[in-house]
Amino acid sequence: MTMVSKTRDMLEGLVKEGSFKWLSRTRSLFDEEVEELRRSPSAGDNWLPELSPPANVLVHRCSKILGLPTCQLRENFDAEASDFLKHHPNFARNFLEYCCFLALSRSIQAINYLDDKNFRRLIFDMMISWEFPAASSQPFPALDNDATVGIEAFSRIAPAVPIVGNVIVADKIFEVLSDSTSRRLHFSVYDKYLIRLERVxxxxxxxxxxxxxxxxxxxxxxxxxxxxxxxxxxxxxxxxxxxxxxxxxxxxxxxxxxxxxxxxxxxxxxxxxxxxxxxxxxxxxxxxxxxxxxxxxxxxxxxxxxxxxxxxxxxxxxxxxxxxxxxxxxxxxxxxxxxxxxxxxxxxxxxxxxxxxxxxxxxxxxxxxxxxxxxxxxxxxxxxxxxxxxxxxxxxxxxxxxxxxxxxxxxxxxxxxxxxxxxxxxxxxxxxxxxxxxxxxxxxxxxxxxxxxxxxxxxxxxxxxxxxxxxxxxxVILAQATVDGVKVDGIDTNLTVMKELLSPITDIWNWILLLLYWERPSNSLAFCLVSSYILCRGWLGHVLASLLIFLALFMLINRCIQGGHIDELKVMAPAAMNTMERLLAVQNAASQAENLIQEGNILLLKYRALLLSLFPQATERCAGALLVIALLVAFVPVKYIVLVAFLETFTRYSPLRRANTERWQRRFRDWWFSIPAAPVALERYNDDRKKRLLIKIKSRRK
Missing domain, CATH: 2.30.29.30 (Pleckstrin-homology domain (PH domain)/Phosphotyrosine-binding domain (PTB))
Structure with missing residues (x-):
């Protein structure tokens, strides 16, 4: 057993050293090109130690296309490139791209170059070499039919031939070509793409x-x-x-x-x-x-x-x-x-x-x-x-x-x-x-x-x-995914969610109404005095700025505490409705919307009647009120006008003014109801255009 194990270890060592490489696997065209380059008399000039074997083979192919030795290409690159490109750690990739662009510009001078399989193979091998350009790149792939390329190499090399790719859409082209191959592009698929492109x-x-x-x-x-x-x-x-x-x-x-x-x-x-x-x-x-x-x-x-x-x-x-x-x-x-x-x-x-x-x-x-x-x-x-x-x-x-x-x-x-x-x-x-x-x-x-x-x-x-x-x-896609995820079906469910989202604003509005209607006189009086003092001092802008600063600080504090994660909004879903109940709900909503539109039309028609003096007495009163307001705006400072408007609005329901306010509201309502609406005449539409089209169709058939 000892002799057998020693013999096995010796054979494995010889295989690893390459002595029996011809027994371990079939030699590929890539291996032959590498061996040819290394054994050639000008191997020192044609083989660059900074480049990987695939990159050296690709550069040698480019030199054949251009009719220049590899050493001459290196000298030209050193003469034309900036110091940043020559001494950058990515020198191998930069020099490879230089040779690729030169070879492609020469190759496309042939008519119908896409019909040439060697040209199609050349571009694909450029992508393979681009992924492994430096000698430090490991492991080295072989330039054969089993090799695949990724999206970065494709997006870099394919746009170098504008008919093959474009910088803006190269990634999407790659996704289509590699959809069934685990996001790695095979030569067979790429070759089929260029063949179809040539036919197109x-x-x-x-x-x-x-x-x-x-x-x-x-x-x-x-x-x-x-x-x-x-x-x-x-x-x-x-x-x-x-x-x-x-x-x-x-x-x-x-x-x-x-x-x-x-x-x-x-x-x-x-x-x-x-x-x-x-x-x-x-x-x-x-x-x-x-x-x-x-x-x-x-x-x-x-x-x-x-x-x-x-x-x-x-x-x-x-x-x-x-x-x-x-x-x-x-x-x-x-x-x-x-x-x-x-x-x-x-x-x-x-x-x-x-x-x-x-x-x-x-x-x-x-x-x-x-x-x-x-x-x-x-x-x-x-x-x-x-x-x-x-x-x-x-x-x-x-x-x-x-x-x-x-x-x-x-x-x-x-x-x-x-x-x-x-x-x-x-x-x-x-x-x-x-x-x-x-x-x-x-x-x-x-x-x-x-x-x-x-x-x-x-x-x-x-x-x-x-x-x-x-x-x-x-x-945007991530944000849209969250939007799609929170969409719910049903008018009643959406209204419930909206009601829950607006609950903070609703609470603030209810608090303002409590102050406005003097449900708690002491709070309303304090709010009225503080607000009047702010208006008199002209601090309204500072108050608004303070509110914005408070909102900004509130968001930043939440950002630091919660780290971008927030709890889900919990909403009690309404009872499920059957089809008939949904139809009735839609009909009810449509009826309410129609009533709102009617009320809006009546409001606009009454304003039209006032403007056109269909009710002269009401028009005279309205015009007189507008003249008084115009004089106040012209001669009284704005802050005093705002102060008076605020006091008139906020003290309207105070214990001292409540009875007087209700009486004036009743008189205003009676006056508004006495104003007639401007007349409206509805005319039916006569669709002559459809008649003309029907006549045209008949004449065309004749």
Missing amino acids: IRKFQSQSESSLLSSQRLVRGEKVLEVDGTAASQPVIEHVGVSAWPGRLTLTDHALYFEDHRVVSYDKAKMYDLADELQQIIRPEISGPWGTRLFDNAVFYKSKSLSEPVVVEFPELKGHTRRDYWLAIIREVLYAHKFIRKFQLGGLERDEVILKAIFGILRVQALKEISSTIPICCEALLMFNVCDKLPCGDLILESVANMLTMRQIDRRSATKSVNGMYSISGLALASNLGFAFGTSSCNTNETALLVGEIAVGEITLLEKAVKEARSSYEN
């Missing part, structure tokens, strides 16, 4: 080059983003008033078009402009036949150029995912043009903004094909939609505008953007996707002045704004 780009190219709306959209060079309503199984119905008609819906990067469907063709398209300032309103809508509100699967569109709003319906058997998708992409185009107008962008900057919206919509289309069985939130994947919803989203847009206007930067910064200190911009790769866009095709030299959203070793202002907005949004 081809579809986009074919649609934009087709004859769809050619006579109308060629004036502005519009690109077709989406078309729906061509299949009989998925119709699109336009509602205008009570009329409805099926047709084809087309979205471009400037407008929305609807063509009524005929037997073998389509009518001339109706254009709903999204680029101009027309005070457009776009929101979800409930629609149905003949104006009924039955199905929540429509989009409402209104602008000042239309005489009446338009409702576009997307019929579905269940749910409204199709409507939500169209609502999101229509809003994305609308918000993009609002952004352009707000910051007065033009030329290349304007083209870059429209490209951001186009790329976002293309990414959503690709993700929809991958997650066809699981609905995705399209709004969360479109940057302008996200900025409209996120708290501090306006600050994100300001950061985007500042980055787009970097054309005023000096030539040195422009050179850095070319040499790899910044990621590439959308315009830099637009033509390499197989289509020309905007003015970028005729001004390619100027695109060097437009940098991307990522800087080597730095967090840009845009990334900072996104992180702050995400943090604020998390707080």
Whole structure:
């Protein structure tokens, strides 16, 4: 047994040392690349001791793409980078990002680069190496199909190619891709995403080059983003008033078009402009036949150029995912043009903004094909939609505008953007996707002045704004969860909860009423004297300030004592009501609300009668009282007017004035009841508009 154990220990030691590594596991391509690098004659120049094996392999691949040795890349980085980047503890990651940005800027110069599996693998391996850049990183992963990447690596590398990701929505893209893989992204899923993205780009190219709306959209060079309503199984119905008609819906990067469907063709398209300032309103809508509100699967569109709003319906058997998708992409185009107008962008900057919206919509289309069985939130994947919803989203847009206007930067910064200190911009790769866009095709030299959203070793202002907005949004989500948790059903239950919450205010009000009605004369007299003294001395502002200070101290003391935790509000729930009792309660509440509205209308009509002198004697008295009040306000100091008003109000029910007050109240009530209400004439509405629409429908059918 001793000899056997010694032999076993010796074999285990040899395996650990690597002598029998070929027996312990299958060699991978990564292992071969590492061994090739270490055995090459220029291993000292090509292998950087500061980098991990995956990072060294990735840098070697980048050097092959660029046609430069690794040592030359290191020298270029030392010459261009700041001292902070060169001597920072994260040097390995900074140098790796530098090589990645350079290699990507060279790789995208090939046409249809997304169709190249080596390019897709290169980006994924960049993410793996980014997670383990330094030699001190342990354990080292292999650059193979079993490796996975996390959200930080994806959010850093994917936006370096704008069509693949975006800084603002990169985390949401990652969540969709890694939803079924425990929040770690596998290459197979990522590869499928880029393949679908390449197919979506081809579809986009074919649609934009087709004859769809050619006579109308060629004036502005519009690109077709989406078309729906061509299949009989998925119709699109336009509602205008009570009329409805099926047709084809087309979205471009400037407008929305609807063509009524005929037997073998389509009518001339109706254009709903999204680029101009027309005070457009776009929101979800409930629609149905003949104006009924039955199905929540429509989009409402209104602008000042239309005489009446338009409702576009997307019929579905269940749910409204199709409507939500169209609502999101229509809003994305609308918000993009609002952004352009707000910051007065033009030329290349304007083209870059429209490209951001186009790329976002293309990414959503690709993700929809991958997650066809699981609905995705399209709004969360479109940057302008996200900025409209996120708290501090306006600050994100300001950061985007500042980055787009970097054309005023000096030539040195422009050179850095070319040499790899910044990621590439959308315009830099637009033509390499197989289509020309905007003015970028005729001004390619100027695109060097437009940098991307990522800087080597730095967090840009845009990334900072996104992180702050995400943090604020998390707080909003937590707060909203507490709001949803305390919602209760039933009018009676909600009234009981409200009564309990207002109990402190109710107690204070009851205490004031006790003083006002002199239930305890000594307390009322003391309060009256103290309040009069404060008003005479002009200390009312100091009293109000003292109350605010007291409230602030009260909150801070509670914060220190309770540590942010408060006891639950205990409310005695009312007895449960059946359906009939609930209906009676609702009817009773509606009746009370109607009575209050009637009383309010009578009050307003009596005031109208006084103003128009329908009761001359009452009008003369009212006008005389107003003149006296005006003279007092003009010639008497305000503090004395406030003092007199307070004494008159507070001593009204004192033992000395109670009988006189009741007599004057009776006279005022008799005088008020004697005032007639101004007359009201009700006219019935004649709905000629509906008649016109019915006539229009009949003529259209003929």
